[in-house]
Amino acid sequence: MVPLLFSTGVLLLGGFAALLSGKRRRWASAFGAGGAVLGCAAGLAPAVSAALGAPSQALRFAWPLPGASLSVGLDPISGFFLIPTLLLSALAAVYGIGYLRDSKKPAGPAWFHFNVLVASMMLVLLARNGILFLIAWETMALSSFFLVVFEDEKAAAREAGWVYLVATHLGGAFLLVMFVLLASSAGSYDFSSWERLPMSPAFAGLVFIFAVIGFGTKAGFLPLHVWLPEAHPAAPSHVSAVMSGVMIKTGIYGLVRFHAMLGSPPQSGPLFLAIGLTSGILGVLFALAQHDLKRLLAYHSVENIGIISLGLGLGMTGVTCGSPALAVLGFGGGLLHVMNHAIFKGLLFMGAGSIQHATGLREMDHLGGLLKRMPWTGSTFLVGAAAISGLPPLNGFVSEFLLYLGAFMSAVGARSPATAAPGLAALAGLALIGGLASACFAKAFGIVFLGEPRSSRAEQAHESGAAMLVPMALLAAACVLIGLLPWLVIGAMGPLLASVTHLPAAEVTPVLAEAAAILRWVAAAAGVLIAAVLMLAGVRRALLSGRRVETAVTWDCGYAFPTARMQYTASSFAQPLLAFFSPFLRTRERKAGLQGHFPGASSWASETGDTYRELIFEPLFGGCRRLLGRLRGLQEGRMQIYVLYVGLALVALLIWTLGAGQ
Amino acid sequence: MIRALLPPAVGLAASPLLFAVINRTKAFFAGRRGPPLLQPYFDLWKLLQKGATYSRTTTWVFRAGPVVGLACSATALLLLPWGNLPALVAFPGDFVLFAYLLSVGRFFTVLAALDTGSSFEGMGASREVFFSALSEPALFLGLAAVAVRTRTLCLSEMVGAISPSAWAAEGPSLVLVCAALFAVLLAENARIPVDDPTTHLELTMIHEVMVLDHSGPDLAFIQWGAAVKLWLFGSLLVGLAVPVRTGDAWLDGAAFAAGMLAVAVLVGVVESCMARVRLVRVPVLILGAAALTVVALVLVVR
Numbered sequence: 001m002v003p004l005l006f007s008t009g010v011l012l013l014g015g016f017a018a019l020l021s022g023k024r025r026r027w028a029s030a031f032g033a034g035g036a037v038l039g040c041a042a043g044l045a046p047a048v049s050a051a052l053g054a055p056s057q058a059l060r061f062a063w064p065l066p067g068a069s070l071s072v073g074l075d076p077i078s079g080f081f082l083i084p085t086l087l088l089s090a091l092a093a094v095y096g097i098g099y100l101r102d103s104k105k106p107a108g109p110a111w112f113h114f115n116v117l118v119a120s121m122m123l124v125l126l127a128r129n130g131i132l133f134l135i136a137w138e139t140m141a142l143s144s145f146f147l148v149v150f151e152d153e154k155a156a157a158r159e160a161g162w163v164y165l166v167a168t169h170l171g172g173a174f175l176l177v178m179f180v181l182l183a184s185s186a187g188s189y190d191f192s193s194w195e196r197l198p199m200s201p202a203f204a205g206l207v208f209i210f211a212v213i214g215f216g217t218k219a220g221f222l223p224l225h226v227w228l229p230e231a232h233p234a235a236p237s238h239v240s241a242v243m244s245g246v247m248i249k250t251g252i253y254g255l256v257r258f259h260a261m262l263g264s265p266p267q268s269g270p271l272f273l274a275i276g277l278t279s280g281i282l283g284v285l286f287a288l289a290q291h292d293l294k295r296l297l298a299y300h301s302v303e304n305i306g307i308i309s310l311g312l313g314l315g316m317t318g319v320t321c322g323s324p325a326l327a328v329l330g331f332g333g334g335l336l337h338v339m340n341h342a343i344f345k346g347l348l349f350m351g352a353g354s355i356q357h358a359t360g361l362r363e364m365d366h367l368g369g370l371l372k373r374m375p376w377t378g379s380t381f382l383v384g385a386a387a388i389s390g391l392p393p394l395n396g397f398v399s400e401f402l403l404y405l406g407a408f409m410s411a412v413g414a415r416s417p418a419t420a421a422p423g424l425a426a427l428a429g430l431a432l433i434g435g436l437a438s439a440c441f442a443k444a445f446g447i448v449f450l451g452e453p454r455s456s457r458a459e460q461a462h463e464s465g466a467a468m469l470v471p472m473a474l475l476a477a478a479c480v481l482i483g484l485l486p487w488l489v490i491g492a493m494g495p496l497l498a499s500v501t502h503l504p505a506a507e508v509t510p511v512l513a514e515a516a517a518i519l520r521w522v523a524a525a526a527g528v529l530i531a532a533v534l535m536l537a538g539v540r541r542a543l544l545s546g547r548r549v550e551t552a553v554t555w556d557c558g559y560a561f562p563t564a565r566m567q568y569t570a571s572s573f574a575q576p577l578l579a580f581f582s583p584f585l586r587t588r589e590r591k592a593g594l595q596g597h598f599p600g601a602s603s604w605a606s607e608t609g610d611t612y613r614e615l616i617f618e619p620l621f622g623g624c625r626r627l628l629g630r631l632r633g634l635q636e637g638r639m640q641i642y643v644l645y646v647g648l649a650l651v652a653l654l655i656w657t658l659g660a661g662q
Numbered sequence: 663m664i665r666a667l668l669p670p671a672v673g674l675a676a677s678p679l680l681f682a683v684i685n686r687t688k689a690f691f692a693g694r695r696g697p698p699l700l701q702p703y704f705d706l707w708k709l710l711q712k713g714a715t716y717s718r719t720t721t722w723v724f725r726a727g728p729v730v731g732l733a734c735s736a737t738a739l740l741l742l743p744w745g746n747l748p749a750l751v752a753f754p755g756d757f758v759l760f761a762y763l764l765s766v767g768r769f770f771t772v773l774a775a776l777d778t779g780s781s782f783e784g785m786g787a788s789r790e791v792f793f794s795a796l797s798e799p800a801l802f803l804g805l806a807a808v809a810v811r812t813r814t815l816c817l818s819e820m821v822g823a824i825s826p827s828a829w830a831a832e833g834p835s836l837v838l839v840c841a842a843l844f845a846v847l848l849a850e851n852a853r854i855p856v857d858d859p860t861t862h863l864e865l866t867m868i869h870e871v872m873v874l875d876h877s878g879p880d881l882a883f884i885q886w887g888a889a890v891k892l893w894l895f896g897s898l899l900v901g902l903a904v905p906v907r908t909g910d911a912w913l914d915g916a917a918f919a920a921g922m923l924a925v926a927v928l929v930g931v932v933e934s935c936m937a938r939v940r941l942v943r944v945p946v947l948i949l950g951a952a953a954l955t956v957v958a959l960v961l962v963v964r
Contacts, residue, residue, distance in 0.1 A: 392759065401759070405758070408809055408815050412806075412810050414810075420963040424959060431798040431801070435796070435799075438769050439791035442787065446777070450723060450773065451777065452719055452779045517753075525740065525741070529766075532736055532737055543879045549716070551716050555778075555782075555874050564779070568785060
């Protein structure tokens with residue numbers, strides 16, 4: 001426990017030192033990144049040992065704030081979520097040194113907010129008191145808000161920050177109400193007093209709904225995801241990596257923590273499955289429709305949160321219907337996906353940042369041919385793209401495989417169509433999500449890195465420096481490592497799953513042992529695949545050695561003057577899929593030109609806005625604004641009117657006190 | 663061990679024969695004699711002898727595409743059982759790995775196509791990912807129906823449990839699953855009515871247009887990989903449709919071979935009697951297959 005508090009202290013100290021170093025960019029980076037790396041490294045060992053089942057620890061100090069106490073604790077759940085948080089934050093800090101080097105903005109505040117963000121995420125995971133949790137939650141929201149508006153000279157960044165601020169506070173408001181409800185029932189804000197709190201079904205349902213909305217806004221459940229595609233692209237890329245890789249997972253942490261603490265109503269399994277299916281499928285569809293690489297990645301976070309909640313849904317179903325195997329596989333797959341998504345999404349956002357750093361572009365249709373110019377960024381991005389598509393032998397496949405196993409198991413074990421339907425829906429949904437995700441990342445990697453450059457900036461791209469490449473290479477290595485040694489990872493998740501599901505270790509261990517045995521087979525097949533690839537590559541090399549190997553232009557059907565603009569673009573690649581799913585997407589197309597007998601230049605553009613933002617939130621907030629705008633009549637601006645208001649208020653108060661006195 | 667290695671080895675060696683049988687069937691319908699049965703082998707041999715030409719645009723991804731594609735299909739062979747004979751690699755959920763291995767091959771084929779920067783190949787890649795994203799749920803739901811019926815998650819046990827009595831008890835649902843699997847087979851292997859492997863008009867093709875720029879040994883790997891993929895789906899279909907489980911290796915093997923022959927002839931008959939459907943209609947075909955599997959599931963889950 002103490003090393004973790006020390007680690008938060010180092011983070012904050014580094015942040016303040018960076019803030020005070022003013023215009024000296026090198027000092028700011030050294031203090032900020034140094035503090036972040038040191039702090040994260042110091043916290044990693046206790047986090048890992050807690051996740052592996054070291055005895056839970058807790059510390060409690062009094063705090064004069066009403067209801068609050070400085071109560072922190074470390075158990076397998078906190079430890080497990082801390083691991084990706086600390087690892088990714090440290091790597092993002094190293095990456096940030098390179099990323100911020102050429103920025104014109106002062107680096108001090110950026111590092112201060114970054115370190116505060118990491119420290120507050122740690123505190124969210126450690127807090128064992130409602131007030132402390134909310135304060136850490138709010139600090140996390142505010143520090144990330146300041147990072148989103150880092151480039152505040154851009155109107156898009158300010159707009160994104162505004163959307164994020166509103167969304168996160170609405171979510172926070174639901175959490176506040178939920179905490180007050182729980183505290184009024186338990187008589188204290190300490191989590192220890194909420195443990196297994198006896199609640200009436202209606203009250204439990206209310207608390208549960210507030211938790212889903214409050215935490216779901218942070219996690220990005222559809223339709224509460226609207227802030228994600230705005231905020232993630234606007235932030236600097238190392239911050240996007242942390243926000244998308246680990247910060248949104250604090251929402252998942254909240255749900256898992258409250259599930260472990262309070263249990264969940266019986267309807268929660270199907271509800272989470274429904275949330276997972278909608279977020280997963282629509283998230284990946286919206287991602288397919290994007291032209292901006294970072295926006296595409298942000299929508300993929302919605303998709304992956306969907307996959308994670310499919311896991312939570314399967315796990316809760318397992319707990320409700322008393323099937324330890326389903327509970328362990330569901331929660332195990334979902335939580336492993338939390339870790340995996342942190343790794344590959346961090347990697348992909350860093351890759352997108354590296355591209356933006358090299359070309360100044362995020363529009364996929366202006367990029368192309370970058371693999372030749374940025375071989376390391378390209379190769380690591382390819383690993384991340386294959387991993388997020390759930391392809392073996394990488395880590396994404398392992399967690400999705402566990403979810404498939406759980407879904408098949410619940411379908412096979414079902415005795416009636418009604419009990420089989422959730423598992424089957426999860427199954428078909430996972431298959432569809434997997435296919436669409438690999439389509440989307442074939443598009444992202446293929447259009448950005450392959451073919452010919454579509455603009456001069458892409459043509460002049462250069463590889464990024466070591467500070468940016470080393471973190472990416474480490475994350476790519478982690479993708480491969482978890483993919484090749486999955487049984488070790490799943491075998492180590494016993495204590496975590498026992499404390500999430502409240503099942504005795506004797507019931508969790510056999511399921512995990514069986515899953516580990518299955519994953520050994522998966523890893524063996526992955527080994528065979530790698531061996532087969534190497535062997536065939538050797539055969540191909542041997543066959544071609546000594547033969548004539550020529551280079552020529554791409555086959556162009558006899559057309560003699562191909563240009564880079566004739567290539568398939570991201571928009572054209574996704575068009576058939578988008579046309580098929582158009583009822584969900586509402587893509588707008590603008591055509592111009594090709595009129596009259598001698599048409600001039602023509603143009604075509606497409607844009608897919610966020611349907612939920614346009615159909616739900618904009619009318620809702622517009623309505624609120626109009627309604628509240630009516631109150632403006634009260635604000636005359638003349639002093640006499642305000643004096644009149646004061647007088648009227650005093651008279652009203654007088655009448656009230658007199659009435660109360662009698 | 664030797665016995666278990668036999669099916670993958672036979673699959674690797676005999677899969678090009680399927681193309682020969684399909685071509686012979688089509689020639690029969692057209693009133694021609696058709697190429698000799700060993701023609702696919704002659705083609706592969708010829709290509710393996712050649713040098714190669716690469717586009718200046720391409721990178722190592724283009725060269726990796728055929729290698730990874732064939733390696734994935736070959737690895738997937740290890741997961742497929744032969745009637746009673748379990749696969750070399752058999753574990754609960756092995757068919758998920760089976761499907762995802764094919765996805766890896768497809769992912770790299772698509773990237774190799776995009777690597778050329780050709781709009782034709784981009785077009786093929788775009789269609790390939792679209793149709794495969796739709797056919798994956800159909801495949802999984804079909805296998806789920808069999809899994810629910812046989813109460814196991816292991817492909818070898820699922821196929822091993824198919825017997826004449828299983829067909830007698832669950833005939834309708836198995837027919838539906840087999841029909842859906844056949845449609846998935848046609849879609850995944852780029853056969854008519856989804857794709858026309860013999861057309862020379864790039865604009866209308868899917869799989870063939872993705873590999874326009876490959877030549878020499880690379881093209882041989884691609885064609886062999888395509889043959890193995892057809893073999894994979896064919897043996898999955900035969901495993902469910904031909905319930906001969908006598909325990910006599912020769913008899914079972916003969917039944918399996920006859921089944922594969924029948925599948926190849928059936929593909930040839932479909933290609934001879936049907937036109938390729940318009941591309942916008944292909945999703946309807948695949949979703950139709952998915953609908954069949956859902957009906958099968960409704961029949962099975964009781």
